[in-house]
Amino acid sequence: MRICLVLLALAGLALADALPKTETLRGTLQVHGSGPATVITDDHRTIALDGDEPTSKVLADPRLNGFSIEARGHFTSAGRFLLDPSHLRSLMVRQDGKLKLVTYFCGVCNIRAYIPGPCACCQRETVLELRDPDEK
């Protein structure tokens, strides 16, 4: 037990030491039925993606499978990347050569959300919309 505690303390120190320098990860998103989404980088590495709850929900959306993405965050190990919080717009999707925000729109209520699923108002399924980040 004591050894475990020492190891935990050491791990904590190591984490604090290597505090996140933000990097941009680019590659092709692969959404899986179970388990975290992965990115195949341009140099053919497979990186598992972690994020906060909204980010994890977006990363589980099969409609985004195969998109070229840019993710900001930092590596937590050689094969794992933790995205910055979603309100920092840490996940962008490339469409027609431009980086877009992932949004979900209900045309009935004119409500836009940033996580997939039913509309908060009418409960209808929202439509995936990739939006220019500068668009109001």
Ligand SMILES: [Zn+2]
């Ligand atoms: Zn609605």
